[in-house]
Amino acid sequence: MSGATAERRAELAANLAAVRDRLTRACAQVDRDPTQLRLVVVTKYFPRTDVDALIDLGVTDLGENRDQEARAKLVDPPVRARVHFIGQFQTNKATSIAGYADVVHSLDRPKAIAALDRAVRANGREVTGLIQVSLDGATGRGGAQPEDVPALADAVAASALRLGGVMAVAPLGADPGSAFARLRTIAAELRASHPEATIVSAGMSGDLESAIAHGATHLRVGTAILGSRQSHE
Template identity: 55%
Template sequence: MRRDEIAGNLTAVRARIDAACAAAGRAPSEVTLIAVTKTYPASDVEHLAALGVTEVGENRDQEAAAKAAAVTAQVRWHYIGQLQRNKCRSVAGYADVVHSVDSVRLAEALGAAAEKVRETPIEVLMQISIDGDAQRGGVPAAGVAEVADAIAARPELTLRGVMAVAPQDWTPDAAFARLAEVAARLRAGHPGADLISAGMSGDLEAAIAHGATHVRVGGALLGMRAPLR
């Protein structure tokens, strides 16, 4: 039964989180698990919710919008994929948290879209570029203050912290240590921006060691994905 399979995987993932927290001297309650459900059906989201996992991440708007409309369980939707300005209105309609704002223009577009389609602010994490490679998206270190101020200036958005993916040519420890430094500087100017979204199935332990408050786990929870088309 699919729910039993997911339950077994969830037990294993939670054990990893608990062990990583113990090693880092942190409480497991400090780390929130986001189940990344891209390419998986809405029924898997229902199973996760029944098992107590109510933070759900999606990467592509077309799939996410349809899934959010189909799911009846009470979950919080996290949009974690690269966001284009022409998708802001759709994403603002269902996402409770957006992890991938990486420019002033995108912050302004998302805020303007949210003003039209929702009554409550969207929580926003700035996507940080660990290595400065513009091709992968993310705010370079030099631009963090400007983008943070642009997000904070929009009443439709609430700046909550940072997100990053470890570059393939960096060790997770080095990448997440760099992210922790950026996060600390951000909090100096924006004390409420205290969330760090970092770590996935393969590197969640390193992320937790460096202060991650949210880990984004897909394959370890739900199994091998179907190929993206």
Template identity: 50%
Template sequence: MDTALADRLAAVDERIRDAARVAHRDVADITRIVVTKFHPAALVAELHALGVRDVGENRQQELTAKRAELAGIPDLTWHFIGQAQTNKARAVRAAADAVHSVDRARIADALDAADGAAPLDVLLQVNLTDDTGRGGVTPEGVEELAAHVAGRPSLRLRGVMAVAPLDEEPARAFERLRACADAVRAVVPDARWISAGMTGDFPEAIAMGATHLRIGSAITGPRPARD
């Protein structure tokens, strides 16, 4: 077992507990997702042995391959957090337990058409920047997209996801995301997930109500060099 990995995981979990205490929140209401992009499946197995049960992947091919390789490991929840593409919807649906990046009606329709043995948990990705070329529905479009997703029978709308812009205080960005979460709950009252906060800004996300944190290198260490 990699003791450095265990130490990094413990350090992050302590920071999560501290941030939850400062925000007067129950840490049990916060799910820590370890993002394992470009790391081998063996690292996911090590994380599982350390108690990790939620892992995140940005790329469909990597998600599919790792889930297949680790099929014998029980109770792992796989979160797809990368940009979703309609032509990969079936493969994403087959490998993911939750998709955090539904940002338009077409991807919701494609995931719904792929169908599965169980409902698929999905979140609306919100674009908190002024760059319309970035992934994510605009805050103004959240309610309309929420209503559309709610009408897809095999999808279960859980909440919202976003990345804080680099040129803005994270707390301000996450405050806007929380307003989007309120708008989604006006459509689907039990859509209470807020997926926000990464290595550099998760305390601010916790203060603004994040329920799911997406943390990578602070736990996994540097990503391996790619060929």
């Protein structure tokens, strides 16, 4: 497989540097340590050549939304990075996802947790699970209702998965600050029962500053680094 062109590598390097600068400045505004944040670069619809170039540029965490694409792109040869599965999935995909994902951000119902639990027990890999929370009362973008988070977290903690924390997407057309403030409260309540659940996955290209201000630990950034989504299939 040929690598990314010199022009593409330069573009990725410049975009990555700009995002890292945004993170540093956002942390300075709220007196946070940028080294405590994890940048998950979302590579959905972009080729393995971009993935390899990003890893060469120091990216350690990659995010993918679709099992079929992730498996085809990241598994053979295995990617040299931590893989985050951040999309919704049907339970029949759990075995596949458990084979390569290090963190699954989208656990929002008991059946998904049970399916991933069985898959992890079967293959013996360590996988961290996050409870995806809906912050607008809707389910179109996925996510459990806030009142369901404690029971789902208990289910993850009792499974073969490691309970990592929570994930959310800011509602479309709403102030991300108020949404992320609510997520911060939900995360704090979860840590009261499960102190190990320290991950708060929130913030994307357009709202990462707001997410940082409200305690995000993991930022899922795609467009600001890779450019506009385009299919490479």
